[in-house]
Amino acid sequence: MAEAVDIMTRAWTDTPLDHRGRFYTLSLPELRPVPVQKPHPPIWHSVVSAPSFEACGRAGVPILTVRLPTELIGDRLGLYAKGLAESGLDANTQRQRLSSAALWRWIYVGESRAEAEDTFAETLRHTRQHMAHARSAFNPPDFQIPNAMLNPWTDTVVSEEEGIRFAMANGTIIGSLADVTGQIAALHDAGVGHVLAQMSFGYMDHAKIRASMRRFGTEIMPKFK
Numbered sequence: 001m002a003e004a005v006d007i008m009t010r011a012w013t014d015t016p017l018d019h020r021g022r023f024y025t026l027s028l029p030e031l032r033p034v035p036v037q038k039p040h041p042p043i044w045h046s047v048v049s050a051p052s053f054e055a056c057g058r059a060g061v062p063i064l065t066v067r068l069p070t071e072l073i074g075d076r077l078g079l080y081a082k083g084l085a086e087s088g089l090d091a092n093t094q095r096q097r098l099s100s101a102a103l104w105r106w107i108y109v110g111e112s113r114a115e116a117e118d119t120f121a122e123t124l125r126h127t128r129q130h131m132a133h134a135r136s137a138f139n140p141p142d143f144q145i146p147n148a149m150l151n152p153w154t155d156t157v158v159s160e161e162e163g164i165r166f167a168m169a170n171g172t173i174i175g176s177l178a179d180v181t182g183q184i185a186a187l188h189d190a191g192v193g194h195v196l197a198q199m200s201f202g203y204m205d206h207a208k209i210r211a212s213m214r215r216f217g218t219e220i221m222p223k224f225k
Helices: 002-011 049-057 069-086 091-099 113-138 159-171 178-189 207-224
Strands: 017-020 025-028 044-046 063-065 102-109 172-176 194-198
Touching: 017 113, 017 172, 044 049, 049 063, 063 207, 069 091, 069 178, 102 178, 113 159, 113 172, 159 172, 172 178, 178 207
Parallel strands: 044 063, 063 102, 102 172, 102 194
Antiparallel strands: 017 025
């Protein structure tokens, strides 16, 4: 991990990268153009567990999170705010960090709620099957994921139906135009400042993805300027 971070850090600078390490040999020219931010673009830290929110707050770093149920967002952001209060950052920067906390979601704006749910459930089914196959085929036999890192979607011991239900309830913003608008508004009210929108996903038909993106961009985004 330290080696990877070192590579990334140097790649963000305006000097050539010539790395010859234990696992990788890599030579890159100077980046053109160089990043506007100095020394590099901001790095958002991924948080999932409650302690990680507070720890990242104390460190004063920007955060993003994944499949966090809406009803837990206020509590988790409260822990982040508690940590920020101990970070030593000034009050304005603390407010900026808190308002910039990002939540990732799959987003699909369908022709109707029923069409959106049917389309996305089938996409999740294919994706979960692919995930389970990749894990069993490419990980070593003794590889184990800690239980604390698993949920019904990622734990293949859990039935496919239950895993999909969990993902639909906690990882998606889907439905009709009205449904998706309401779900975005609920996240905003819970304190989410940024939504990381994954619009292209799994084996979903490309035409459906484009139609969903068009509905989202033209009909929903203007309401949240």
